[in-house]
Amino acid sequence: MTSIETLALKAVRALSQGNDDAGTDALVDLFNEANRNPEQFSQVGLHADVGNAFLMMLVQGISSDEDSQQQIASISYLFLTKAIERNPGQLNLVQNRLLLLENTNSVFRWTVSAALDLSRGILGSMAPTRARDIIYQMQISDLQAHPELLKVEQFSSMKARFESMISNKHFGPSETLDTLGKAGYDAHKKVLYYLHEHVVEEADVDF
Numbered sequence: 001m002t003s004i005e006t007l008a009l010k011a012v013r014a015l016s017q018g019n020d021d022a023g024t025d026a027l028v029d030l031f032n033e034a035n036r037n038p039e040q041f042s043q044v045g046l047h048a049d050v051g052n053a054f055l056m057m058l059v060q061g062i063s064s065d066e067d068s069q070q071q072i073a074s075i076s077y078l079f080l081t082k083a084i085e086r087n088p089g090q091l092n093l094v095q096n097r098l099l100l101l102e103n104t105n106s107v108f109r110w111t112v113s114a115a116l117d118l119s120r121g122i123l124g125s126m127a128p129t130r131a132r133d134i135i136y137q138m139q140i141s142d143l144q145a146h147p148e149l150l151k152v153e154q155f156s157s158m159k160a161r162f163e164s165m166i167s168n169k170h171f172g173p174s175e176t177l178d179t180l181g182k183a184g185y186d187a188h189k190k191v192l193y194y195l196h197e198h199v200v201e202e203a204d205v206d207f
Contacts, residue, residue, distance in 0.1 A: 002040040003033050008053035009046070015056055027057050031068075034075065039203040044079065047086065048093060051079030055100055066107050070207045073104040074111045078195040081188065091146060098142050098155065105135050111207055115194035116187065133171060134187050136162065140177060141184030 007030035015023035030053055034041075044050055054076035063069060080097045087093065101108065109131035113119060116134065118127035140162050142149075149155040162180075165171065171180060198204050 001046075002043050003037070004030065004040045005044055005046045005050060007033055008050045011053045011056060012049055015060075020060075023056070024060050024062065027053065027060055027062055030054075031057060031062060031072070035205060038199065038205045041075075041203065041205075042200050047079045048083035048090075051076050051081075051083055051093075052096060054079070055096055058100070058104065067207065069104065070107040070110055071205055073100060073108045074195055074207055075199060075205065076100055077108065077111075078192065078199055081192045082196075085192075091149065094142055094146050095149065095152075095155075098139055098149070098158070101135050101139050102158065105132055109135060111195070112187070112191055114207070115191045134184070136165070137171075137180045137184035138187050138191075139184065141181045141188060144177060144181035145185075 007026055011023050011026035011030055014020075014026055054072050057063070057072045058069065058076070063072070077097065077100060080093055080100065084090070084093045084097065109128055112134055113127045113131040116131070118124070118130050123130065139158065143155060143159050143162075150159060163177065166175060166177065166180070
């Protein structure tokens with residue numbers, strides 16, 4: 001087991017037991033270890049635990065630096081998505097990914113922009129706005145794929161917000177939940193591929 005996995009387990013266990021001080025300390029150690037030795041990510045098998053631990057870094061607010069928040073959100077997304085691909089029926093993983101996307105759009109959009117190469121061409125100046133909307137599409141994709149989540153008020157409200165945006169032509173005159181969900185599904189695949197290459201294959205955690 002890698003040091004990253006050991007620290008992730010330690011943090012998640014402490015926080016689940018209500019020991020915030022020990023949990024936060026373990027999260028800080030995990031953040032530092034990930035930056036010192038990112039080559040460990042190629043050996044990580046506990047995808048859900050690592051993804052959730054990095055999500056907890058954001059919840060606990062271990063850094064107010066936007067570059068660090070982007071890094072944390074990107075690593076959390078990578079391993080939560082790997083865990084979902086391995087266990088697509090685990091709703092808690094999908095919920096956590098949805099909450100991650102909902103709460104980190106302002107920083108994660110830069111990762112999405114890089115993954116989809118949005119800064120190129122005549123629309124390059126619109127890359128942040130386009131990436132914001134692509135993250136919305138990724139959320140729609142998850143909600144469409146897992147309608148059972150709509151039993152939770154937070155997620156039913158999220159879907160209602162997107163439906164209102166569609167009604168107001170936010171995404172364009174002919175877009176629907178189905179077309180946006182399909183686009184979001186494709187975006188999930190492309191962002192996962194980009195982050196796997198960046199973090200796992202190249203051991204690069206600078207974003």
